[in-house]
Amino acid sequence: MDNPVEEIKRRIDIVDFIGSFISLKKTGRNFKALCPFHQEKTPSFIISAERQIWHCFGACNEGGDVIKFLMKWENITFFEALKELARKTGIQLKKIAFEDGVWKKKERYIAMNQLATDFFDYLLHKSHYGKKALDYLFSRQIKLPTIKKFQLGYAPSSWNSLYKFLKRKKFEEEEIFENGLLVKGEKGNFYDRFRGRIIFPIKDPRGNIIAFSGRTIDEKQKEAKYVNTPETPIYHKRETLFGIDLAKE
Incomplete structure (x- = not known):
């Protein structure tokens, strides 16, 4: 496996993953929700199933992939999120990937x-x-x-x-x-x-x-x-x- 990061993202559907944490509503080709990272009354958190990314168009004004979501949700580092998702998907990470x-x-x-x-x-x-x-x-x-x-x-x-x-x-x-x-x-x-x-x-x-x-x-x-x-x-x-x-x- 040349790139374990990309393999992890291929194996985890971002809609299913984020949907296990917050409530989502399908709107056209995308999914919408109240942003879990700031208080709001109008949903500004968008997930693209096609591109496998999320973005907050509200106060956060940031987004990313499934790894970035887990980093923000649990306030952990990139390496910690990668390790958690690797465990979830059964992917073995080379030791060198964790020389952090x-x-x-x-x-x-x-x-x-x-x-x-x-x-x-x-x-x-x-x-x-x-x-x-x-x-x-x-x-x-x-x-x-x-x-x-x-x-x-x-x-x-x-x-x-x-x-x-x-x-x-x-x-x-x-x-x-x-x-x-x-x-x-x-x-x-x-x-x-x-x-x-x-x-x-x-x-x-x-x-x-x-x-x-x-x-x-x-x-x-x-x-x-x-x-x-x-x-x-x-x-x-x-x-x-x-x-x-x-x-x-």
Whole structure:
């Protein structure tokens, strides 16, 4: 296969694909819809079945192919969209096609966050550290099914428990810091950002964990009630809505 990108586009009908996300109405040879990328009352989003492209003639004034649509819909990179569509169509991509530093870093940081989530989950449910946090959640009428659905966890009061855990998993301190899980002290020392807090994982539309929010369970504590992941290479607060992955269900 000389050009996997073109082969992917040949195998995916753009009308069927976009129609699985939004409602379309046939108008002549084309299909029309309210643009999913900005608010409008009059449909300006046009899909050409013949040319296999889409275009917004409204506020967006942009368009593209099936890959570009998925990039905008899920706020992902070209390589991530290509990988997702290749999986959908059963096309094997050569490894060289993914020598993209940004994409590889994002995948690594998502994997790091999944490990951190597993770490917080274990401490909440299977350690004595989490008993107080579980009791607090139950006192707020948050039941176990909800706790599991949102993958809530607990970060202990230790200054470096997550740091040590991730170091054992072969992550470097600078990348753990860049991913928002560590804070750098005035003397250059690193310590856990989330300590003594219930942890709420924040996900992207595909269910990847991209950030965390931590709430204190000590109402008398003088620190901020909530501590959140700062801006990172994979987390941009203005582009993220808590629970967006569940909204698709």
